[in-house]
Amino acid sequence: MVRNDYQSPDLQGYYGEFGGAYIPEMLQRNVTELREKYLQIMQEPDFQAEFAHLLKEYVGRPTPLFKAERLSEEYQTQIYLKREDLCHTGAHKINNTIGQILLAIQLGKTRIIAETGAGQHGVATATVCALKGLECIVYMGEKDIERQAPNVARMKMLGAKVVPATSGSKTLKDATNEAIRDWINHPENTHYIIGSVVGPHPYPDMVARFQSVISKEMKAQLLEQTGSALPTHVIACVGGGSNAAGAFYHFLNEPSVKLVAVEAAGKGVSSGMSAATTQLGSVGILHGSKSLLMQTEDGQVVEPHSISAGLDYPGIGPMHAHLFQSGRGVFLSATDEEALDAAFHVSKTEGIIPALETSHAFSVLGQLNLKPTDRVVICLSGRGDKDLATYMNSGKMNL
Template identity: 55%
Template sequence: MGEPQARGRFGEYGGRYAPESLVEACREVEETFREAWADPGFRGGLARLLAVHAGRPTPLTPAWRLSRELGVQLYLKREDLTHTGSHKINNVLGQALLATRMGRRRLIAETGAGQHGVATATAAALLGLEATVFMGERDMERQALNVFRMRMLGAEVVPVTTGSRTLKDATSEAMRHWVGATGDSHYCVGSVVGPDPYPWMVREFQRVIGDEARGQCAAELRTGVPDHVVACVGGGSNAAGTFAGFADTPARFVGVEAEGGAGAARGRLGVLHGCRSLFLQDDDGQITEAHSVAAGLDYPGVGPEHAHLRDLGRARYVTVTDDEAVGAAVRLARTEGIVPALESAHALAWVIRAAGSGELPAGSTVLMTLSGRGDKDISTLKELV
């Protein structure tokens, strides 16, 4: 999982499908990122911010009681314990530093569950930047707490009332807004989607998850490497960052999608939001709406590198239902005292199902990235549990 091929390609996926004004902006982002990523001063400054502001490294937590019940050894990479409550802060701090390096004073972002929006608002406040966050009206209703948090941090939250009023439409509006604001604004994409260099760049900023977990597993596990590495996938940034740390190992990768948003599992080749990847489409090639109880997985496609990993057979992509995810969230809360985000609960639901069916052999070691905490989902859980 290194750099993409020429023109930002992962096999037949990726690329830079954007209006000319954004092509030039993406070129500047790529040039700045390459220069910054090769600069020890930039890397050191980001590492310090991740440590003193975001709270890294995050722990690797053995799920003792649940492991005994399932007959496997389950370890949780605790991104829920970062400042702002999810893995999103890793990427946003990196992109916010890039924005200041480019002389941009405002961050534009899209958000579904609100965690990327909160992280963007947080980084903007920390670095003295402005922030404008686009969020689907439906997601604003079910993630009202995160909307309040963004506004309290000083961000402008723009409701998106078109289409399904969820993450896909928020992303479309954010990109349209960026077209007219490239001179003073940086678009802080929240996942491994979008035009080159975003899928690669966001994965590199999230690689800290996998790199930390790799060292922690080496110290914790007898074999040093888990049998399976599991993470939820919407666009797929937490999974891409986790997988990257284990790319040269025999660990088997499993990306878990929402049943109603399974781009990798059931998508077809198409172009959306600046990149070529796998998307849910109708017979006429029109993008269809996704659905998930987890707003962060309510996206009709998957990042191009995930599509490539699927084709290579390096990663499997499976789906779970809303009911399975809610049940997994409750089970983790009652066995380990951890309330996960509903996005993360999808990954756990597959672990529970696979252990019960024998797909995960008894005694298997499983590393699962717990990408976020469940505070934001309490209202939803109250209605469903």
């Protein structure tokens, strides 16, 4: 029997036992305002019309669903790539920031803050703020600023102020902490554009809805290309999990579709340097919601590790925690080395340089016992320009 709550949380924002809004008193007003108004605003015809217009004319949607002939031949199956790397700014993140900037304007907010790891969400936020003329502050871990220099330059060129997070591991978790502190200090005029399906309710649901355009297009494109709207497998990388939420969304209640989420194992799941939350985590509260997170016995967050800045996060969104716990989703992991190997292989096989995050998704193809008749869709969530320095320093480049 299919559970009917995979797609949307309950009224309190829970997917099964995960979700909710665990926030300080200073943020209650902002979060309550969002929770009470987001669905109403998103469903207004004028909002829908502008959102659709910008996705088409500015972002460049629909993105292609490309049949990867050489990979298909190699794995003796039918592999399709949902080309989110061809979105304006180079990743799926822009789908959500377009939606949230329109929402923020409707709420009368004039100042936008965001957190970013790989920099793609920061770039996407800076882009929509430039488009709409709003102030933009992006928090980014000091370590990520160093390893994602091209995206930092793009954010600054777009007019954003990039603020380094210098505490903890100096990565995505710490950038999120800083952004939340800012929001607490500026509750009146500020909207926090969270980049993934994490944070207090309604953010996980809101971000999933904005990203659901990915799977909506997949269904129509698959029907046109194969005669069936349903794939047999959808594969996506998962940190917080926004591209996976978007890729899975319209298949969540279709039990014939296998949903495969790939986490970052870092140096190895048991190495002490990993970000494989479902394998290492336990139930706890992080950044405003109850979910699975990597923590010590006394509740201290364990520092994650991944070669990919976008997956370097110690938790997972509540929707994904529910998919894991219920068994609806299959959660695998890939090490840094496996992701690097996959990146070079896809580049040389299909002429597409994927982001390091996406490379984790490609790396599990050999683990799935695929049949010739399977229809496998991989969410190619971002392009690899931002990771060229990492690729060049990996020792795998033929220089």
